[in-house]
Amino acid sequence: MELVVALGLIVFKVALLIAILLLLPLPLTWLERKIAGHIQQRMGPMRVGWHGLLQPVADGVKLLTKEDHIPAEADRFLFKLAPILALAPPFVVFVAVPFGESVSVLGTEITLYVSNMNVALLFVFAVIGIEVYGVIFGGWAANSKYAVLGSLRTCAQMISYEIPMGFAVIGVVMLAQSMSLLEIVRAQANVWNIVYQPVGFFVFFVAGLAQAQRIPFDLAEAEGDLGAGFHTEYSGIRFAFFMVSEYAIMLLTSVLAVILFFGGWNGVLVPLPPLLWFLLKVAFFVYVFIWFRFTFPRYRYDQLMAIGWKVLLPLSMANIIITGVAFL
Amino acid sequence: MSRALDRTGIWIGWAFFADLANALALTFGYMFSRPVTMQYPDKEKWLPYSRYRGHHFLTRDEEGEIKCVACELCARICPCDCIEVIPYEDEKGNRHPAKFEIDMARCLFCGLCEDACPADAIALGQQYEFSSFSSRDLVIGRDDLLGKPGKAMTGGGVVAARLNTEQDVLVETSEPQGYNWWRNIRRT
Ligand code: SF4
Numbered sequence: 238m239e240l241v242v243a244l245g246l247i248v249f250k251v252a253l254l255i256a257i258l259l260l261l262p263l264p265l266t267w268l269e270r271k272i273a274g275h276i277q278q279r280m281g282p283m284r285v286g287w288h289g290l291l292q293p294v295a296d297g298v299k300l301l302t303k304e305d306h307i308p309a310e311a312d313r314f315l316f317k318l319a320p321i322l323a324l325a326p327p328f329v330v331f332v333a334v335p336f337g338e339s340v341s342v343l344g345t346e347i348t349l350y351v352s353n354m355n356v357a358l359l360f361v362f363a364v365i366g367i368e369v370y371g372v373i374f375g376g377w378a379a380n381s382k383y384a385v386l387g388s389l390r391t392c393a394q395m396i397s398y399e400i401p402m403g404f405a406v407i408g409v410v411m412l413a414q415s416m417s418l419l420e421i422v423r424a425q426a427n428v429w430n431i432v433y434q435p436v437g438f439f440v441f442f443v444a445g446l447a448q449a450q451r452i453p454f455d456l457a458e459a460e461g462d463l464g465a466g467f468h469t470e471y472s473g474i475r476f477a478f479f480m481v482s483e484y485a486i487m488l489l490t491s492v493l494a495v496i497l498f499f500g501g502w503n504g505v506l507v508p509l510p511p512l513l514w515f516l517l518k519v520a521f522f523v524y525v526f527i528w529f530r531f532t533f534p535r536y537r538y539d540q541l542m543a544i545g546w547k548v549l550l551p552l553s554m555a556n557i558i559i560t561g562v563a564f565l
Numbered sequence: 566m567s568r569a570l571d572r573t574g575i576w577i578g579w580a581f582f583a584d585l586a587n588a589l590a591l592t593f594g595y596m597f598s599r600p601v602t603m604q605y606p607d608k609e610k611w612l613p614y615s616r617y618r619g620h621h622f623l624t625r626d627e628e629g630e631i632k633c634v635a636c637e638l639c640a641r642i643c644p645c646d647c648i649e650v651i652p653y654e655d656e657k658g659n660r661h662p663a664k665f666e667i668d669m670a671r672c673l674f675c676g677l678c679e680d681a682c683p684a685d686a687i688a689l690g691q692q693y694e695f696s697s698f699s700s701r702d703l704v705i706g707r708d709d710l711l712g713k714p715g716k717a718m719t720g721g722g723v724v725a726a727r728l729n730t731e732q733d734v735l736v737e738t739s740e741p742q743g744y745n746w747w748r749n750i751r752r753t
């Protein structure tokens with residue numbers, strides 16, 4: 238009986254997570270377009286619903302009813318596989334991400350995470366690495382020059398940015414003496430990691446921007462020079478998959494930044510419910526992502542590589558050494 | 566010395582991304598400034614600039630008689646050959662157009678007809694909403710032209726938007742010279 242309840246709870250949590258992640262791009266696209274509009278002194282969507290609130294729904298319906306077009310010369314199997322490969326990993330990763338300690342509903346303690354892995358951080362980085370295959374396959378299978386160029390860039394970008402990103406979080410792991418995201422947050426109960434690890438955060442954040450393929454590092458899609466990059470040839474629901482994946486990764490990067498460096502659900506000064514604190518911080522980072530997108534131009538490809546290898550990598554190494562000397 | 570200080574200042578700023586921070590501050594400021602969007606045609610509509618060349622109109626004199634003397638100068642000068650005038654003579658012996666048609670689908674709104682007219686009978690007004698599903702509907706006859714709104718400079722009167730809206734259309738008439746496009750643009 239207890240097993241059934243526990244299993245049911247896990248299934249329920251996973252279902253809830255998937256539902257939230259699938260639906261979240263709707264408000265996020267609206268928000269992104271609104272913020273873009275106001276930054277550019279426009280209004281953004283205004284016509285569908287109150288202040289365009291229903292615009293994402295209209296767009297979603299449009300995407301679902303569009304023709305699902307596969308180019309004649311495409312590798313059909315890979316072409317169909319790629320969106321799924323891009324979509325699944327960000328969803329899987331959230332299994333290991335905690336959103337809070339626990340809440341008690343009807344006398345039972347319900348934990349706000351699906352699983353508390355002791356190597357959660359490793360799991361996150363390993364699984365999110367698979368997402369790149371979606372992008373690479375998508376670009377390759379479409380048999381289009383733009384798409385191939387986009388995915389080639391992604392390859393190089395991911396390789397050069399996963400390394401500093403991985404190194405950047407080692408400092409956090411050293412402080413918490415654990416790879417479990419839950420333990421990392423608990424270790425920050427008094428002082429957030431950002432105080433000890435500003436450099437680590439900087440490296441993590443910049444690499445995170447590159448990971449999420451956001452401006453100023455969105456070379457994989459680079460509307461200006463590559464059409465739409467790796468998803469140039471995609472349409473309809475498959476394109477929507479890529480979009481959802483992109484938003485999920487943006488969300489994941491924000492969540493990781495909050496968990497690793499900004500104390501997770503630990504609040505300061507104002508006593509708010511922990512979950513609310515957590516969501517507020519994540520929302521802030523999501524806003525920063527969007528804000529960056531409409532402020533900065535795109536880095537050139539060689540600049541991207543130079544930043545990755547010549548700035549971020551040495552910085553993250555130095556960060557590890559200094560953390561090691563100072564705290565161990 | 567001070568130049569050296571300046572240079573170090575610039576370097577320190579560069580190391581801490583002062584320029585990027587500046588850009589972020591600017592866009593953040595813009596985010597809370599007033600949008601310049603005019604919600605046409607849902608909410609706002611405005612008089613075009615006074616010299617705007619829109620839909621033609623024909624004028625009448627004080628007696629209410631059409632001013633045009635059917636000299637066909639406008640038809641001659643029109644580079645698109647889109648005006649057709651057929652004259653007639655009334656009881657008093659004055660020439661007037663029996664038929665005066667402008668093919669709006671061909672007109673390029675150069676305003677030469679207005680310049681050529683010796684009787685100040687034809688001019689380009691401020692109406693700009695006359696798209697249509699059929700180019701045949703764009704051939705406008707004499708009586709329609711007489712009823713078209715005049716120039717923004719001389720009042721002219723704004724015509725209601727053609728698209729249906731839930732809200733009332735806000736007509737921007739505070740400036741007789743037409744809408745000042747640059748008013749809302751923020752200058753820093
Ligand atoms: S505005 Fe120019 S093109 Fe149009 S009717 Fe007059 S002369 Fe012809």
Ligand code: SF4
Nearest residue numbers: 633634636637639682
């Ligand atoms: S509108 Fe003017 S130019 Fe044209 S026929 Fe009449 S009087 Fe002549």
